[in-house]
Amino acid sequence: MRMKGVSSVFTLIVTVITIAIIVGASVYTFEQYNMYVSMSRVSITSSSSAPKATLPYNPNTKTVYITLVSLSSGSPFNFNGTSFGSMVIYVPAGSNLQITFINQESLPHNLNLVQNTTASPTSNLGDDGKILLTIGASSSDYTVNGIVNGQSATGTFSDIPAGTYWLACGITGHAESGMWVVLIASPNVSTPYVVTS
């Protein structure tokens, strides 16, 4: 009777410990599963978001190399086949930009770095903010002149302050028709990249 009582207590203790181990293992497995699920959610989110590509960059000189091409197919008012700010270029604040513009389109075009003060371009880029750089025309004729099919032009801009900018064609009506790209300079960007949506 006494022995049986001890045996019952022993059995109870073993049972409690066994249940504790099973519950503990289940909780651990569930946590691991949750971690796995959240990790795969993160990777799915980042891989299924808009295409993202790195840009050529020399960290020693802090130079970002940007090449924009007006393609001959699709809208005549495109940079790399994109229009209306659907391409966003992210660069480190304080970068030096080396921008090459290639025109493969039949209309003349140029490229301006604009510190914009409006949400989207109007017919005259000069009304939309401060033009910091003009490539393929001059600061006095950018509304009418550009480089023609088959030509290219390069310009540089040093130490770009943190902020939001456009790269846009300055010929009257072209940016308003979609010929603009967004450029964001930020201290939170260490390697320049492009997102196209």
Ligand SMILES: [Cu+2]
């Ligand atoms: Cu143009």
